[in-house]
Amino acid sequence: MNDPQPAAAAVPGAAPRRYQSGFGNEFASEALPGALPAGRNSPQRVAHGLFAELLSGSAFTAPRHLNLRSWLYRRQPSVVVGGYAPYAQPYWKTGAKDGVACPPDPLRWHPPPLPDAPTDFVDGLRTVVVNGDAEAQTGMAAHVYLANRSMQGRALVDADGELLLVPQQGRLTITTELGVLEVVPGEIALLPRGLAFRIDLDGPSRGYVCENYGAPFRLPELGPIGSNGLANPRDFLAPVAAVEPAPAGGTTLIRKVGGALWQAQLPGTPFDVVAWHGRLAPLKYDTATFMVIGSISFDHPDPSIFTVLTSATDTPGTANCDFVIFPPRWMVAEDTFRPPWYHRNVMSEFMGLVHGQYDAKPEGFRPGGMSLHNALVPHGPDAEAFDKASLAALAPHKLDHTLAFMFESRWRFHPTAYALQEAPRDLAYASCWAPLARPAV
Ligand SMILES: O=C(O)Cc1cc(O)ccc1O
Ligand SMILES: [Fe+2]
Numbered sequence: 001m002n003d004p005q006p007a008a009a010a011v012p013g014a015a016p017r018r019y020q021s022g023f024g025n026e027f028a029s030e031a032l033p034g035a036l037p038a039g040r041n042s043p044q045r046v047a048h049g050l051f052a053e054l055l056s057g058s059a060f061t062a063p064r065h066l067n068l069r070s071w072l073y074r075r076q077p078s079v080v081v082g083g084y085a086p087y088a089q090p091y092w093k094t095g096a097k098d099g100v101a102c103p104p105d106p107l108r109w110h111p112p113p114l115p116d117a118p119t120d121f122v123d124g125l126r127t128v129v130v131n132g133d134a135e136a137q138t139g140m141a142a143h144v145y146l147a148n149r150s151m152q153g154r155a156l157v158d159a160d161g162e163l164l165l166v167p168q169q170g171r172l173t174i175t176t177e178l179g180v181l182e183v184v185p186g187e188i189a190l191l192p193r194g195l196a197f198r199i200d201l202d203g204p205s206r207g208y209v210c211e212n213y214g215a216p217f218r219l220p221e222l223g224p225i226g227s228n229g230l231a232n233p234r235d236f237l238a239p240v241a242a243v244e245p246a247p248a249g250g251t252t253l254i255r256k257v258g259g260a261l262w263q264a265q266l267p268g269t270p271f272d273v274v275a276w277h278g279r280l281a282p283l284k285y286d287t288a289t290f291m292v293i294g295s296i297s298f299d300h301p302d303p304s305i306f307t308v309l310t311s312a313t314d315t316p317g318t319a320n321c322d323f324v325i326f327p328p329r330w331m332v333a334e335d336t337f338r339p340p341w342y343h344r345n346v347m348s349e350f351m352g353l354v355h356g357q358y359d360a361k362p363e364g365f366r367p368g369g370m371s372l373h374n375a376l377v378p379h380g381p382d383a384e385a386f387d388k389a390s391l392a393a394l395a396p397h398k399l400d401h402t403l404a405f406m407f408e409s410r411w412r413f414h415p416t417a418y419a420l421q422e423a424p425r426d427l428a429y430a431s432c433w434a435p436l437a438r439p440a441v
Contacts, residue, residue: 017180017181017182017239018239018240019181019237019238019239019240019284020237020238020239020240020281021234021235021236021237021238022233022234022236022238023218023219023231023233023234023236023283024218024219024233024279025233025238025279026277026278026279027070027238027276027277027278027279027281028276028277029178029179029239029240029241029275029276029277030073030241030274030275031240031241031242031243031274031275032048032243032274032275034047034048035047035048035050035073035241035274035275036073036275036276036277037052037073041054041071042071046073047073048274050073050074050075050274050275051073051074051075051076051077052071052072052073053071053072053073053074053077053078054069054070054071054072055069055070055072055177055192055194055195055278055280056068056069056280057069057070057192057193057194057216057280058216066218067279068192068216068278068279068280069278069279069280070178070276070277070278070279070280070281071276071277071278072177072178072273072276073273073274073275073276074177074272074273074274075243075246075268075272075274076267076268076272078196078270080266080267080268081253081264081265081266082264082265082266082267083264084255084262084263084264085262085263085264086260086261086262086263087254087261087262087263088261089122089123089125089261091125091126091127091416091418092125092127092143092256092261093127093130093141093259093416093418094127094130094134094141094160094211094256094258094259095130095131095132095133095134095135095139095141095213095259096130096131096132096133096139096411096412096414097133098127098130098259098414098416099129099130099131099413099414099415099416100414100415100416100417100420102414102415102420104374104377105377105429105430106371106372106373106377106378106379106429106430107371107372107415107419107425107429108364108365108369108370108371108372108425108426108429109128109369109370109371109419109423109424109425109426110366110368110369110424110425110426111168111206111366111367111368111369111424112126112144112146112206112368112423112424113146113424114146114147114148114169114204114205114206115146115147115148118148118149119146119147119148119149120147120149120150120151120152120154120199120201121145121147121151121156121199121201122151122154122156122254122261123147124145124146124147124148125143125144125145125209126143126144126145126146126418126423127141127142127143127416127418127419128141128142128143128144128350128370128372128415128416128418128419128423129141129142129350129372129413129414129415129416129419130142130413130414130416131348131409131411131412131413131414132213132214132320132409132411133213134160134161134213134258134259135258136213137213137214137215138213138214138313138320138411139213139214139320139409139411140161140210140211140212140213140214140311140320140321140407140409140411141161141209141210141211141213142208142209142210142211142350142370142407142413143208143209143211144206144207144208144209144370145205145206145207145208145209146205146206147199147201147204147205147206148201148203148204148205149201150173150198150199150200150201151198151199151200153247153249153251153252154198154251154252154253154254155196155197155198155251155252155253155254155266155269155270155271156196156197156198156199156253156254156255156256157194157195157196157197157253157254157255157256157270158191158193158194158211158255158256159193159194159255159256159257160193160211160213160256160257160258160259161193161211161212161213161214162190162191162192162193162211162212162216162217163189163190163191163209163210163211163212164188164189164190164191164209164210164212164217164309164323165183165188165189165190165191165207165208165209166188166207166208166209166210166352166354166405167183167184167185167187167188167189167205167206167207167354168185168206168207168208168352168353168354168355168367168368169185169204169205169206169207169368170185170201170202170203170204170205170206170207171183171184171201171202171205172184172189172199172200172201172205172207173199173200173201173202174189174191174197174198174199174282175197175198175199175200175242175244175271176191176195176196176197176239176271176282177195177196177197177270177271177273177276178195178238178239178241178273178276178281178282179238179239179240179241179242179282180239180242181237181239181282181283181284182284183284185207185354185355185403186286186287186288186354186355186403187284187285187286187287188284188285188287188308188323189282189283189284189285190217190236190282190283190284190285190309191282192216192280192281192282193216195280195282196253196270196271197282198271206368208352208370208405210321210323210407212311212320212321213320214311214312214313214320214321215311215312215313215320216311217309217310217311217321217323218309218310218311218312219231219233219309219310220304220307220309220310220322225293228291229291229293230290230291230293230305230306230307230308231285231289231290231291231308231309232289232291235285235286235289236283236284236285237283237284237285238281238282238283239281239282241273241274241275241276242271243271243272243273243274244269244271244272245269246267246268246269246272247269250265250266250267250268250269251265251266251268251269251270252264252265252266253265253266253270285308287308287325287327287403288327290306290308290325290327292305292306292327292328292329293305294329294330294331294332294333295332295333295336296332296333297333297334298333298334298335298336299333299336300333300336300337300338300339300340300341303324303326303340303406303408304322304324306324306325306326306327307322307323307324308323308324308325309322309323310322310323313410315410318347318410319347319408319409319410320409320410320411321407321408321409322406322407322408322409323405323406323407324405324406324407324408325403325404325405325406326358326359326402326403326404326405326406327402327403328398328399328400328401328402328403329398329399330396330397330398330399331396331397331398331399332396332397333394334394335394336394337389337390338359338389338392338394338397339359339360339380339381339385339386339389340359340360340380340381341380342378342379342380342381343378343379343380344376344377344378344379345373345375345376345408346375346376347375347408347409347410348372348373348374348375348408348409348410348411348412348413349371349372349373349374349379349406349407349408350370350371350372350406350407350408350409350413351365351370351371351372351373351404351405351406351407352368352369352370352404352405353365353366353367353368353369353403353404353405354367354403354404354405355367355401355402355403356400356401356402356403356404357402358402358404359381359385359389359399359402360380360381360382360385361381361382361385361432362382362384362385362388363382363384364382364426364429364432365404369426371429372413372415374412374413375412380433382432382433383432383433383434383435383436384432386436
């Protein structure tokens with residue numbers, strides 16, 4: 001068992017939230033002493049009259065190092081739920097089939113505005129790009145959430161995919177079946193497929209979501225880097241067991257399955273797990289703990305050195321999705337054009353900016369904005385960045401106060417109708433390269 005780690009108080013004066021540490025660890029936690037069975041998973045009678053329930057995140061027979069499951073000891077098993085009726089959320093799209101035709105231009109969006117009307121995380125989700133097929137457990141969607149209200153009396157279960165949340169504005173308090181995660185911009189959250197959760201806000205909130213239909217995210221291999229570096233396992237934090245009293249009116253459970261949303265009434269609450277153990281757990285991670293590796297001689301390395309998490313496919317090294325960050329770091333390379341090179345990548349790149357400036361696009365790419373450079377679509381530094389970097393004195397330079405990220409996928413992204421018609425697209429994006437002049441030779 002891992003000792004719960006106290007973390008900084010989320011709200012000044014409040015008791016610090018407690019977490020357990022370590023990506024892929026066998027966690028164990030109980031909110032009530034003796035609730036966790038010792039030495040077995042399914043005793044004839046669980047202590048305190050609790051019900052034992054298994055939640056799996058991989059096939060029973062998945063190899064040991066990829067096997068994910070947790071045992072939950074709860075007041076009522078999740079099978080106690082009313083019938084489902086359709087729930088209308090027309091902006092939440094699923095899989096390549098929900099994309100619309102789009103020319104192979106590079107695309108960019110300014111930050112989508114926050115809503116005026118009361119809107120929670122579920123209703124405030126807007127799908128921007130989609131690929132793959134949730135039914136085939138392949139591909140992903142990139143969404144933004146634009147919300148100003150907590151999920152009052154509601155909980156969400158996404159059976160289509162795991163969710164990677166990248167908050168850009170506003171603190172998220174994510175109550176899950178396995179406990180509570182507090183997540184602020186600069187941190188990320190990873191919510192396993194099928195786990196019920198509720199998101200409470202502290203004000204107007206915007207952020208990005210990767211809904212991963214494919215293999216669960218895991219840490220990338222480190223190869224010659226060795227046993228340390230990039231995202232270190234111990235910096236991933238899982239919650240401790242926490243129980244909520246059942247609200248008088250029960251809970252509205254929203255369940256996403258096969259691209260459709262459904263709602264049902266729970267007599268109690270999904271947040272009644274008194275104890276749990278296992279490797280399948282929601283996690284948070286602070287990107288400030290990412291150990292950045294870069295060039296200390298010359299040339300600009302591939303962005304794969306910034307991979308935090310990867311969702312693999314059956315083809316080695318060719319990801320369903322890599323989650324890549326561009327955090328603060330020193331640039332020291334000699335005789336080198338330091339920003340990203342011009343390139344045509346066979347993989348597809350969706351990017352967002354949490355705060356600060358991105359070195360390849362110092363002006364037009366704004367915090368809360370997005371860009372899409374699909375497979376083999378040419379892109380690279382804008383003309384301003386090119387001129388500046390070509391003439392800069394190559395002293396050590398700190399790229400500071402910045403956090404950009406990329407969802408990189410082997411599958412081409414299809415923008416949604418929302419992305420092309422409603423979201424604030426930067427229609428002049430391609431003109432940022434127009435001043436790049438032909439030399440006289
Ligand atoms: O296009 C981008 O801005 C992302 C990116 C960054 C980088 O340093 C190298 C390649 C790449 O695709
Ligand atoms: Fe790129």
